[in-house]
Amino acid sequence: MIERGLLIVLSGPSGVGKGTVRKAIFSKDDVDFEYSISMTTRKPREGEVDGVDYFFKSKEEFKSLIEKDKFIEWAEYVGNYYGTPVDYVEQCLSQGKDVFLEIEVQGALQVKNKFPEGVFIFLAPPSLSELKKRITTRGTETADLINNRMTVAKEEIEMMDAYDYVVENDEVDLACSRIQSIVVAEHCKRTRIREKYQRMLEVE
Numbered sequence: 001m002i003e004r005g006l007l008i009v010l011s012g013p014s015g016v017g018k019g020t021v022r023k024a025i026f027s028k029d030d031v032d033f034e035y036s037i038s039m040t041t042r043k044p045r046e047g048e049v050d051g052v053d054y055f056f057k058s059k060e061e062f063k064s065l066i067e068k069d070k071f072i073e074w075a076e077y078v079g080n081y082y083g084t085p086v087d088y089v090e091q092c093l094s095q096g097k098d099v100f101l102e103i104e105v106q107g108a109l110q111v112k113n114k115f116p117e118g119v120f121i122f123l124a125p126p127s128l129s130e131l132k133k134r135i136t137t138r139g140t141e142t143a144d145l146i147n148n149r150m151t152v153a154k155e156e157i158e159m160m161d162a163y164d165y166v167v168e169n170d171e172v173d174l175a176c177s178r179i180q181s182i183v184v185a186e187h188c189k190r191t192r193i194r195e196k197y198q199r200m201l202e203v204e
């Protein structure tokens with residue numbers, strides 16, 4: 001029987017660098033995760049591609065998918081819906097592939113209820129002023145949206161205790177290494193490696 005893959009959930013406030021860190025991790029040769037592309041009703045930003053960055057949906061399409069139970073989790077975030085498609089994630093996990101989600105906090109907590117065996121990582125900013133600087137410098141949100149996202153960010157930071165790990169994103173390379181080390185450690189804790197040593201001890 002194939003052992004199920006690991007579900008890795010990277011979450012944290014808007015602008016902390018989840019997307020940047022995720023892309024840096026996926027660019028490494030020694031990383032073998034599947035990225036679950038989310039669905040959203042948000043309009044594409046300049047340069048974003050449907051089916052690569054997100055599956056962009058209308059609100060009607062999204063609501064119909066909710067009714068058909070097509071999401072592991074979904075959340076309304078600052079006026080738009082975001083959700084993780086269930087079919088792709090289930091298919092990967094059952095094939096023994098590790099799946100990486102990059103989602104906001106309400107969604108991560110829903111996933112934790114459904115998949116308590118997942119690995120939940122909160123990406124934290126070095127400070128609130130640095131967080132605001134990062135969202136502002138990215139240049140994708142209006143001043144109002146930046147303020148809304150900062151209000152939500154403070155509530156999200158209060159939820160960090162619900163996660164298995166908190167990783168500070170002070171430098172992208174350091175944050176990537178910390179996350180990769182967590183995944184390696186989690187694999188070691190689980191059956192793959194433990195069973196190998198158990199079999200060795202049985203033979204002794």
Ligand SMILES: Nc1ncnc2c1ncn2[C@@H]1O[C@H](COP(=O)(O)OP(=O)(O)OP(=O)(O)O)[C@@H](O)[C@H]1O
Nearest residue numbers: 013014015016017018019020134138169170171172
């Ligand atoms: N360690 C870092 N140091 C400095 N700047 C960073 C760091 N990580 C990310 N950034 C910058 O911060 C901005 C926000 O990053 P990013 O878009 O990856 O955040 P996010 O958490 O994915 O945001 P959202 O949740 O809104 O999608 C980008 O301009 C990115 O280049």
Ligand SMILES: Nc1nc2c(ncn2[C@@H]2O[C@H](COP(=O)(O)O)[C@@H](O)[C@H]2O)c(=O)[nH]1
Nearest residue numbers: 014038039074075082083084102103104107
């Ligand atoms: N609950 C979910 N949150 C998601 C999902 N995909 C992305 N996100 C998060 O939403 C915010 C806003 O994203 P943005 O692209 O508009 O800046 C951010 O925190 C994302 O991580 C999802 O499927 N479910």
